[in-house]
Amino acid sequence: MSKAKRVGSYIFLSICSIFSAFPLYWMVVSATNKSTDVIAGRLIPGNYLIQNWVALLKAQKVGEAMWNSFKYSILLTLLSLFICSLAGYGFEIYHTKGKDMVMKVVLLAMMVPFAATMIPLFQMFSKAGLLNTALGFILPSISTPFLIMMFRQSARSFPHEMIDAARVDGLNEFQIFLQMFFPTMKSTYAAAMTITFMNAWNAYLWPKIIMTNGKSLTMPMLIANLKAGYVTDYGQMMLGVTLCCLPTIVIFFLLQKNFANGITGAVKG
Amino acid sequence: MKKIAAVLMAGITAVSMCACGGASTASTTSSATASTAASAAASTAASTTASTAASTATGDGSDELTVWCWDPTFNIYAMQEAEKVYQKTDPNFKLNIVETPWADLQTALTTAGTSGDYSTLPDIFLCQDNAFQKNVKNYPDMFTDLTNSGVDFSQFGASKVAYSTVDGKNYGVPFDNGCVIGCYRTDVLQQAGYTIDDFTDITWSDFITKGKDVLAKTGQPLLSVQAGESDLIMIMLQSAGASLFDEKGSATIVDNDALKEVLSTYKELIDSGVMIQINSWDEYIATLTNAQVAGTINGCWILGSIQTAKDQSGKWDITNMPKLDKTSGATNYSNNGGSSWAVSTNSKNAELAEKFLAATFAGDTDFYATILPSSGAIATYTPAAKSDIYNEPQEFFGGDKIFSKIIGYTSKIPKNNTGVYYYEARDAVATALTNVLNGADEDSELKTAQSTVEFAMQGNGTSSS
């Protein structure tokens, strides 16, 4: 790549990065400011962080919300990745006309707005006695057409020669999936894990409906509570929001090496 | 490779066991340990959240009630104080307060009502006054009739009680006051040569004249409103006892002279610069705390937000709102918002709930005196006005006794008809207003608004009227 093009790339990337990051900079800065300063649009950090922190702890059960959010998100992510990657693999590697048809039907499932399906879903869970349970929380989101499709698409680039070789070596199908597909497709799993964790963490509507006894406060619910007061303390709320965003950012940062630069090398074995 | 697989399998198995474990502990009463551990972890300094204390299931003969409401510094705080009051007569009494934003509460009510499954509803919940008609008429068997429950409704402002009265029956115990006040910066008024009395008991035309003067002399508008919201329109309508619906429930958006005068007054306010429009709630609060405008006309709950600007202490005062010039029945009083406590039919302890509400929110003036100072929770309970605290001068407001003023206004608020389709009508009028301000023809916009509302009304075939 010529130098000019490279400089051009850097400039373009820098502009995009600034646009992306600026609103978040504002968010973090607001967490250190007084409420009145925040809505005045102050852009430099203040010295109100401790007060906001104390006010936030007093107003909401932050520890409990973080713990619950982590608990549900991790559980949901692990289960979801396993079940959906297995399915995506199954749809693609063993593809038949029948399976392709089923895939198309499965895709339909994500096309109806949740507002329309949430009440029948609620009724079903209520009758099954799954209200206010962890299972009730995660069950609807474990299997999503989106994740299945993502793994199916990535399995397209998984070489069949590897599978044949593994079969010759005497591995059964499930072992091939675990020992060949999973390590090779690390980048897809990393991307999927980030996205699934993020969606699980930020989930609001369904958890709100299913957890009615107030004992399972999650971070998004905490933020909504902060917003629902008659008087909003914006500094305190921005601190809460910053805390809510942190885990996803950290996970992305940790996982991004896996969909990072370089040759994966796994194809050559 | 095998190791990775083994770890993954172990992880998933362990985690799935947690899921099953989590399911059972969440639904049994051993969640007490979980919640106390969690509250310790949260290290709340002076936390008074009641939900950590209560952990047993509600109802079924015990002395515990579950309450859903929002705002820890206002409604939840009031409930906690009420709990203390009632514990004097019944030491075993306990409240399990679940913090629930109004939007979510409404969603929960609708979900329960539509699915026919009321099992998740609490004993008591707070409901916006504007939503009572809609919810009670659509889901009549979800609300307990409180007419003969021992609550003395005559002790509350008549207009307040009217919100939660459906077909002559009471369904709500009024709580927070939405009485409209005119709130102004006395120092800015002074700069223009006016006092707060110059804005008391006046008409809108007088207000606009004086407002233009203030704008010229100080450069500050008197009011700010959120563009696209119809709050001020509804406030002005109600001040003349007018509504968007008649008693039978038909939409009265066209041929509504009061509404026409309201719209032209609104337009004049904007055109003269006395009132500015901003885009969102946060901006609206900012115009007040950053001293961009010299006042506001809104429900008295706005005082809390105004008081966050500590540097403006002593520079504000309140009075009543201006009245419409031409419409008959015009007054200087109106209402915006407010909510009341309702008892759900899912409650297994409805009697206890009724007794509790009657003894505290509908019967105890000391209780109201206790909650006023730290929360600013102004009552709609008329006897509460007699307590000393309501007559204390408030420093932020230049030593004026604002609380007793507000209680006085509350009793003069005219009633209005909210109706089942209140929110649809509000939105339609807001749309019409936006278009009119952008130059559209007023009559055709009102016609459109009316037909939009009527369209929504006939959509529900077998709906109530």
Place this chain on the structure above:
Amino acid sequence: MADKNARVLKNGYSLEKKEKRTGWIFLMPAVILIAIMSFYPMVRALILSFQTGVGKNMAWTGLSNYIRMFQDKLFIQSLMNTFLYLLIQVPLMLVLALILATMLNNKNLRCKGLFRTLIFLPCATSLVSYAIIFRSLFANDGFVNHVLEAMGLIGTPVAWLTTTWTARLVIIIALIWRWTGYNMVFYLAGLQNIDYSVYEAAAIDGASPWTTFWKITAPLLKPTILLTAIMSTNGTLQLFDESVNLTNGGPANTTLTMSHYIYNLSFQGSPNFGYASALAFVILILVAILAFVQMKVGDTRE
């Protein structure tokens, strides 16, 4: 190998019966979950769409809800708004994400990790914060107006959120801001599966970056591009959060999306679930048609 009881498919790859069955077993847990969690409620919602009424008093009224929506000015407005967003925002965003991913896939670029994280950051923000931030940035005396005035591009402040076309623009900008990083992540992952030697060979053959991109990268990335196209279409047609939190339907319903309207019908106004369900199914039909067109065009197997 030759004595397998095989059915040879188009691409020459053959499957034993046992393998086919394994395939079904692999996908069963996911498919069963979807059948219970999504299809069952969908069917119930479909049944509801043929009824009108409230709560327990629902009555069968056949296609009346579907017919009604053609006279519903609010619905038609929301339909137009949503399609506007779809046609403008989705292509812009996907192209931007693709460009960014390709740039960040370059071995010789430094600070890649930093750029990647910064561009992904918007996805990690919760809805509440991003709505407040954007509303504040685009306020009448907000940051954007200050910058534009300082640069001399505008004379008076632009009322971004209270003018129809600027409000729509803000939503489109917000959507691109929020979701470009998300799609970039997919493309990055997809690009990882393209062996670097392919690029080296192309360089040796003298191909320019532009040609390399169009003739090599894009075709190999087709499965991922199809995935993001379907997901973005689905997401934008079902757009809800931005309409509610940024503009609340915008000046006089000019930024109202279909999902937002459905939500209002169900939970804000007097509930009309039969009609809301009918509208939801119309969205389903629209998304399905578009998705299947996209699949027809782009779903290839090597």
